[in-house]
Amino acid sequence: MNNFRTLPDDFPKNFLWGASTSAFQVEGAANEDGKGVTIADLRSQKSKYLDTSVSVDHYHHVVEDVQLMADLGLKSYRFSISWARIFPHGNDPEPNQLGVDFYNQLINELVKAGIEPIVTLFHFDCPQSLVEQYGGWANRQAIDDYYHYAKTVLELFGDRVNYWLTINEQSLLANVPSMNGISDSNRTRLREKGENSNYYMFLAQAKVYKLCHQMYPEAKIGPAVSYMTNFPYDHTSANALKSKSMEDMISFIDMDVALRGQLPDYYLRYLKDSGLQLDIQEGDAKILQSGRANYLGLNWYSTSIFKLSDDESPKMLDGVISNVEKVSDDRLMNSEWDFSYDPVGLRFALQKVNDRFPNIPIIITECGWPEREELVDGKVHDQKRIKYLNGHIYELRQAIEDGVNVISFNPWSFLDLLSVNDGISKRYGLVFVDRDNESAKELKRYPKDSYYFYQEVIRTNAKNVTQREIDN
Ligand code: BG6
Secondary structure (H helix, E strand, O other): OOOOOOOOOOOOOOOEEEEEOOHHHHOOOOOOOOOOOEHHHHHHHHOOOOOOOOOOOHHHOHHHHHHHHHHHOOOEEEEEOOHHHHOOOOOOOOOOHHHHHHHHHHHHHHHHOOOEEEEEOOOOOOEHHHHHHHOHHHOOHHHHHHHHHHHHHHHHHOOOOOEEEEEEOHHHHHHOHHHHOOOOOOHHHHHHHHHHHHHHHHHHHHHHHHHHHHHOOOOEEEEEEEEEEEEEOOOOHHHHHHHHHHHHHHHHHHHHHHHHOOOOHHHHHHHHHHOOOOOOOOOHHHHHHHOOOOOEEEEEEEEEEEEEOOOOOOOEOOOOEOOEEEEOOOOOEEOOOOOEEOHHHHHHHHHHHHHHOOOOOEEEEEOOOOEOOOOEOOEOOOHHHHHHHHHHHHHHHHHHHHOOOEEEEOOEOOEOOOEOOOEOOOEOOOEEEOOOOOOOOOOOEEEOHHHHHHHHHHHHOOOOOOOOOOOO
16 A cells, blocks of 8 residues: 655646735825824835825725736735724724725625635734834734734634735844834844844734634634745855854744744844843743644745855844845846846745645745836736746746645735835836826726736646746
8 A cells, every 4th residue: 555645746726826915015095094004104104205195006996906806817815904904003992994894895806706815914014003102013012902903803804714814024024123113222222122022923923823723713824924045155064054044034933933833942042142132921932832823924036145244234134134245146037126036946945844844835925026117008018027927836836746735826916016115116016007106197007918927827727837937
């Protein structure tokens, strides 16, 4: 008798082909219908590009946008709920009904179109009021407020949502505390606040994992982790170790805590070496142990090469990554914004995650290519994005055939949107939105060439992706 499992030989029939966005990057209507101000709103106002007030106005185009998703053939759509649209101050006694109505409309439209909602609870948009009230995530109180918010959202929408993501790219929030509205003039104190916010976010999520399993035993819930695959600059063990420890600190930490229910040793060592104290209280370890994720969301874009540097000043993030230098590799197709095209890196990353957590279900929650683009006669010929999608889908199939349990692919982004730091001229969408940094114009939507390429991928379950490389 053969007891070995049979490896899949292609994308499964029920594979969820999707696309991804987040609330503040698409919705607009930042001050409408009772929504409270968020850190993302304030950060965008300070940028030299456009702000979140209109964004690409998905709030008022929701029916049209879901129709475009349905025409594309999407099987899933990953979006986020704005905490401050549900609770304008983050912890109001009652939810804001107009905000609830908006997400009910969106979710109902998706369900009607046969599109599985994949819902992120928190994507870079902490309610500003929580920062004013008590410092936001730098304070333990945020655990209870996030839990209350998540519980409310699970109660409101859980009958129609099977996939939940708790926090988007927590490691980024922890290492760039200003993204959570956390500040301090003293650098060491700022890092300590950042690490404590990290710790509170771990605890808050563990409580929500547990709650979700109790409320909806069939549902899947997990973190959306930023996964940047790093390669060492050369064969020296020192560079290889640095590159590994960066991957641990930026990506695996969020997976390790979510799936193993404890703080990993490499993180404890980092805290000790940096002289940073966590606010660990009795009962915390039990909370982490008793609430675990049951799948992973991975945001994967590209690979990077790093080498040790003599310069001690942090080159990346806010302190965690020091003595390191990013090296560009001209052999790869690079974008203006320092993204490289390296699809085999995705297969490599997925194998590593699967080695660490065998057979864990994985949803690719982001994967995308930015370009400056213009509309010509109502069309956008985004050939590089097609090349990017083709290459990554090709390697995704390889990963599935390797035995990695990938269940869904949601490229970033469905629509052109407000990038985190670079306005709308850095476009990622399958659908072009006719606006620029200066003017909202008419916000008309135009499917790009990549939309039609991806439509064929979905229709044929990727039978049109036969070559590793296509020309750009
Ligand atoms: C991910 C975020 O880090 O990268 C998205 O989850 C973001 O919100 C995406 O938009 C691309 O980054 P950027 O800076 O180009 O918007």
